[in-house]
Amino acid sequence: MRLTRQLWISGAIIAALICALTPVQGFSQSVPLAQTPPMGWNDWYQYECTISDAIVRANADALVSTGMRAAGYTYISIDDCWQGKRDADGNIQPNGRFPDMKALADYVHSKGLKFGIYSSPGPKTCARYEGSYGHEEQDARTYARWGVDLLKYDWCSAAKVYKPEQMQAVYKKMGDALKRTGRPIVYSLCQYGLQAVWRWGASVGGNMWRTTDDIGGDYYRVSMFGFMQNGLAPYAGPGHWNDPDILQIGIGKLNHDEELTQMSLWCILAAPLQAGNDLAHMSKDTLAILTNLEVIAVDQDAKGVEGHRAWQEGPLEIWVKPLADGSKAVGLFNRGIGLLPITVRFQDIGLPESVQIRDLWARKDLGAFHGSYTATIPRHGAVMLKVK
Numbered sequence: 008m009r010l011t012r013q014l015w016i017s018g019a020i021i022a023a024l025i026c027a028l029t030p031v032q033g034f035s036q037s038v039p040l041a042q043t044p045p046m047g048w049n050d051w052y053q054y055e056c057t058i059s060d061a062i063v064r065a066n067a068d069a070l071v072s073t074g075m076r077a078a079g080y081t082y083i084s085i086d087d088c089w090q091g092k093r094d095a096d097g098n099i100q101p102n103g104r105f106p107d108m109k110a111l112a113d114y115v116h117s118k119g120l121k122f123g124i125y126s127s128p129g130p131k132t133c134a135r136y137e138g139s140y141g142h143e144e145q146d147a148r149t150y151a152r153w154g155v156d157l158l159k160y161d162w163c164s165a166a167k168v169y170k171p172e173q174m175q176a177v178y179k180k181m182g183d184a185l186k187r188t189g190r191p192i193v194y195s196l197c198q199y200g201l202q203a204v205w206r207w208g209a210s211v212g213g214n215m216w217r218t219t220d221d222i223g224g225d226y227y228r229v230s231m232f233g234f235m236q237n238g239l240a241p242y243a244g245p246g247h248w249n250d251p252d253i254l255q256i257g258i259g260k261l262n263h264d265e266e267l268t269q270m271s272l273w274c275i276l277a278a279p280l281q282a283g284n285d286l287a288h289m290s291k292d293t294l295a296i297l298t299n300l301e302v303i304a305v306d307q308d309a310k311g312v313e314g315h316r317a318w319q320e321g322p323l324e325i326w327v328k329p330l331a332d333g334s335k336a337v338g339l340f341n342r343g344i345g346l347l348p349i350t351v352r353f354q355d356i357g358l359p360e361s362v363q364i365r366d367l368w369a370r371k372d373l374g375a376f377h378g379s380y381t382a383t384i385p386r387h388g389a390v391m392l393k394v395k
């Protein structure tokens with residue numbers, strides 16, 4: 008009898024402790040999201056409005072079978088063009104290419120992946136599909152019911168119904184609605200970097216925000232957007248990241264050296280890594296670039312500091328990102344039109360006079376260097392070093 012009473016009392020104490028330690032706010036409040044830059048896949052540049060349930064499943068399968076999931080890519084995100092009409096109660100329905108969104112999300116989850124979706128605060132998305140205007144709360148609840156883990160929210164036609172000065176409130180409205188669902192949903196702002204979004208994106212609930220217009224195109228567009236990120240580092244950190252848009256690797260408009268440049272720079276920028284290619288039919292070279300674990304580790308580094316341009320001379324640039332273990336990632340870039348030598352003078356970029364260098368693309372320790380290190384880089388190419 009006494010023993011039963013004692014057991015009962017200890018049980019009550021444990022239960023009280025559990026209650027006290029469990030946050031009363033919604034689930035999402037207690038789950039820190041995007042502590043490192045989100046990694047995954049987004050369909051837009053490869054499929055645009057041909058995207059379908061079957062294509063999403065094929066890419067989810069490939070993300071796993073190619074080893075990309077193991078390398079850290081987890082979000083499978085559908086961009087524009089999935090929406091159909093609203094039903095009589097105003098609930099958004101997918102279009103005929105997506106027979107059952109909940110079943111698709113379940114499938115993505117069954118692969119150990121997360122599921123991303125897209126909408127606009129305007130009446131229409133950029134591709135003129137149904138937006139969330141006037142249905143923000145309802146749509147957030149629908150996404151949570153389907154099992155959505157990331158929402159990209161794209162300004163598009165919102166410009167027709169809102170004044171520019173309402174933009175922050177409009178983004179906060181959906182940010183709050185997502186939080187109220189109680190489901191942890193990464194909130195990805197897409198308004199092309201208008202109104203210096205990096206200054207307020209986190210305050211409206213954003214976990215990442217596009218800092219530029221659409222990146223789709225050749226090396227010149229990718230490099231213009233990538234290299235113009237300099238100066239935005241103070242605004243990025245765990246939970247909230249500058250997003251210079253989707254990786255163009257394996258899509259067909261960049262050559263090998265140009266792809267090395269985008270991957271190196273995006274990792275130094277601590278940018279979200281969203282592959283944009285057809286994962287089921289990529290070359291070995293594309294896969295190797297997307298899954299170099301030492302380069303990805305720079306992006307995902309726990310210190311969460313975005314890198315910056317430390318030196319520039321004509322088309323040659325050196326970028327530096329401090330890492331949690333006290334070492335630095337150093338990216339050397341040749342934006343010129345021919346092969347060029349580039350010399351890193353350690354003191355110029357805040358490094359000690361004597362250092363150990365590892366080449367992250369070659370996966371090779373280069374040894375000890377004193378004063379400087381020189382590499383020769385092809386046109387549009389990059390070298391990625393870890394220096395300690």
Ligand code: GLA
Pocket residue numbers: 051086087132133134161197220221
């Ligand atoms: C805008 C966005 C793109 C993409 C398209 C879809 O252009 O910036 O990233 O989402 O809309 O229509």
